[in-house]
Amino acid sequence: MGDQAPGTLAQQILGAKTGRAVQPGEIVEVDVDIALTHEVLGPLTFRRFEELGVELWDPDKVYVTIDHFVPAATAQQAENNRVTEQMVARHGIRHTGFYDGPSHQTLAESGLVRPGHVVVGTDSHTCMAGALGAFATGIGSTEMVSVFARGRIWFRVPEAVLVSVRGRFAPGVAAKDVVLHLLSRLGTDGATYRSLEFGGPALADLPVDERLVLSNMAVELGAKTGLVDVDAATLAYLGITDHASPRLNPDARYADRIDLDLGGLEPLCAAPHSPGNVRPVADFAGTVPVQQAFIGSCTGGRITDYRAAAAVLAGRRVHPAVRLIVTPGSRKVYRQLVAEGLLDTLLDAGAIVEAPGCGPCAGLQAGVLADGENAISASNRNFQGRMGNPKANVYLASPATVAASAVTGEITDPREMLACASK
Amino acid sequence: MRVEVTGRLWRLGDNVDTDILFPGRFMTLGGASKDAALQGLAAVDPELAAMAPGDAIVAGRNFGCGSSREYAALALRDLGLRLIVARSFARIFYRNAINVGLPVVTLDDVDDLPDHGPLTVRLDTGTIVDRAHRRVFRTQPMPDFLIDIISKGGLMAHLHATLAAEQGRRPAEAVTR
Numbered sequence: 324m325g326d327q328a329p330g331t332l333a334q335q336i337l338g339a340k341t342g343r344a345v346q347p348g349e350i351v352e353v354d355v356d357i358a359l360t361h362e363v364l365g366p367l368t369f370r371r372f373e374e375l376g377v378e379l380w381d382p383d384k385v386y387v388t389i390d391h392f393v394p395a396a397t398a399q400q401a402e403n404n405r406v407t408e409q410m411v412a413r414h415g416i417r418h419t420g421f422y423d424g425p426s427h428q429t430l431a432e433s434g435l436v437r438p439g440h441v442v443v444g445t446d447s448h449t450c451m452a453g454a455l456g457a458f459a460t461g462i463g464s465t466e467m468v469s470v471f472a473r474g475r476i477w478f479r480v481p482e483a484v485l486v487s488v489r490g491r492f493a494p495g496v497a498a499k500d501v502v503l504h505l506l507s508r509l510g511t512d513g514a515t516y517r518s519l520e521f522g523g524p525a526l527a528d529l530p531v532d533e534r535l536v537l538s539n540m541a542v543e544l545g546a547k548t549g550l551v552d553v554d555a556a557t558l559a560y561l562g563i564t565d566h567a568s569p570r571l572n573p574d575a576r577y578a579d580r581i582d583l584d585l586g587g588l589e590p591l592c593a594a595p596h597s598p599g600n601v602r603p604v605a606d607f608a609g610t611v612p613v614q615q616a617f618i619g620s621c622t623g624g625r626i627t628d629y630r631a632a633a634a635v636l637a638g639r640r641v642h643p644a645v646r647l648i649v650t651p652g653s654r655k656v657y658r659q660l661v662a663e664g665l666l667d668t669l670l671d672a673g674a675i676v677e678a679p680g681c682g683p684c685a686g687l688q689a690g691v692l693a694d695g696e697n698a699i700s701a702s703n704r705n706f707q708g709r710m711g712n713p714k715a716n717v718y719l720a721s722p723a724t725v726a727a728s729a730v731t732g733e734i735t736d737p738r739e740m741l742a743c744a745s746k
Numbered sequence: 747m748r749v750e751v752t753g754r755l756w757r758l759g760d761n762v763d764t765d766i767l768f769p770g771r772f773m774t775l776g777g778a779s780k781d782a783a784l785q786g787l788a789a790v791d792p793e794l795a796a797m798a799p800g801d802a803i804v805a806g807r808n809f810g811c812g813s814s815r816e817y818a819a820l821a822l823r824d825l826g827l828r829l830i831v832a833r834s835f836a837r838i839f840y841r842n843a844i845n846v847g848l849p850v851v852t853l854d855d856v857d858d859l860p861d862h863g864p865l866t867v868r869l870d871t872g873t874i875v876d877r878a879h880r881r882v883f884r885t886q887p888m889p890d891f892l893i894d895i896i897s898k899g900g901l902m903a904h905l906h907a908t909l910a911a912e913q914g915r916r917p918a919e920a921v922t923r
């Protein structure tokens with residue numbers, strides 16, 4: 324195979340931007356297509372940017388959200404929100420998502436992202452746009468100041484790992500379990516500096532909702548970006564019919580290859596305080612009482628997630644000792660919950676439904692834990708203190724597992740309940 | 747570029763994450779300070795609250811994993827830490843540290859480093875010299891353009907210079923840290 328054969332997705336995208344073939348290890352500087360920031364790190368970023376005294380390189384390529392402090396829980400949060408709105412007005416930014424849901428989800432729904440784009444954001448889960456074929460990654464505030472001024476950023480062209488998926492999920496198993504499986508195999512630094520690239524025959528059966536989970540948690544494996552091969556479903560999600568997208572070449576030079584049979588997976592759970600601390604949900608049976616269950620966030624707040632949760636919750640009640648918190652991943656998802664009657668299912672089961680946004684994911688508001696409490700969450704991180712209290716514990720699992728655990732009041736394998744439901 | 751560690755080398759384990767280095771509750775415009783890092787670290791080990799200027803952190807794998815919050819690197823720099831040495835870094839933290847002018851070095855045999863300075867680190871040659879024990883540790887030299895950013899005190903100062911050169915666009919005034 325000569326140098327002409329297409330490289331990894333990361334190589335193809337960075338190569339197209341550079342105007343020549345690029346190799347892993349090379350440092351390249353590329354144009355940015357979308358720069359994302361939000362009310363947590365945006366105000367600091369804009370203030371530093373204004374010190375430079377130059378104009379924003381392209382206000383139409385900047386996307387700004389208010390999604391963490393929604394609605395504000397403290398006066399300081401409210402101040403961040405206000406400054407964010409001021410900055411957006413002052414710099415003529417048109418693309419925004421205010422009080423609409425986690426930035427990564429609203430950006431995905433916005434139609435702004437195209438396969439082959441370079442997307443950077445002052446948020447580590449910016450990598451989620453990789454499910455739409457974009458080279459997307461998180462950066463810090465100062466680095467964003469540089470992007471705001473120049474519209475360019477340097478990258479070391481990453482080595483890539485190919486994750487090839489085949490087979491079909493058993494009932495009660497979902498994309499979240501794929502990532503937890505990868506975390507158990509590779510650890511939280513198993514893909515550091517690398518591009519994690521997903522392909523294989525099972526991709527066609529995975530709705531874009533589920534592919535977004537794979538890219539979202541690429542950063543939990545340390546990856547620079549998590550790209551998913553683009554197909555007709557991706558284009559339909561973006562509302563376009565035709566696009567010259569880079570396509571995954573399984574024969575490219577991958578540093579590592581993982582072949583995964585989805586049919587062989589079972590529900591998994593990451594115990595405190597690391598997303599890499601993964602065991603089968605069945606192992607926890609009867610040992611971990613939970614006081615809070617959370618279905619939401621940029622990882623677990625899409626319509627597919629709520630359909631899976633509703634399949635478990637239909638005709639059941641949340642355990643009296645548990646708070647089940649739901650924050651829809653976007654306003655669009657919220658409307659869909661209403662349209663499909665799922666909001667009723669959730670409310671009937673006893674869920675507390677809050678504003679679309681990050682909710683309790685980062686412990687900033689809307690469901691902070693008490694000392695010694697256990698939470699089971701469909702989000703992506705369970706670091707010590709993540710849900711606002713270093714003396715509490717967060718377990719990560721799929722929306723179906725979270726729903727099953729909310730019903731029993733302890734960490735529970737959803738397959739038990741799905742089996743009963745189908746009888 | 748030369749970095750001198752004069753104080754203590756604080757040892758941390760693997761996967762020290764950004765929620766420890768800078769708990770989310772401090773992440774508002776008014777809340778950013780080195781105290782956030784001290785409180786976060788003290789929640790793991792109360793002794794860590796004694797970190798002082800001139801000290802360094804010696805950590806295991808995947809240091810700074812998690813969020814993109816630059817506050818984590820900023821707070822450690824503002825504590826006066828001279829250096830972070832780790833077996834490996836999470837990539838966003840690594841870039842953030844450089845961008846705020848905090849030197850970072852990747853080293854495999856971190857266990858052999860002493861508990862106290864003086865240590866002299868040269869980023870360009872990738873050497874760490876422990877004179878008291880007559881030892882030299884070797885690691886990857888850092889690319890020049892990154893050393894340039896650190897030696898200017900971070901990306902903001904570097905950016906002022908780049909913009910002036912690139913576009914003839916005049917930066918407003920000297921950068922305030």
Ligand code: SF4
Nearest residue numbers: 425620621681684685
């Ligand atoms: S939902 Fe959680 S992980 Fe996603 S952007 Fe919000 S705080 Fe971050």
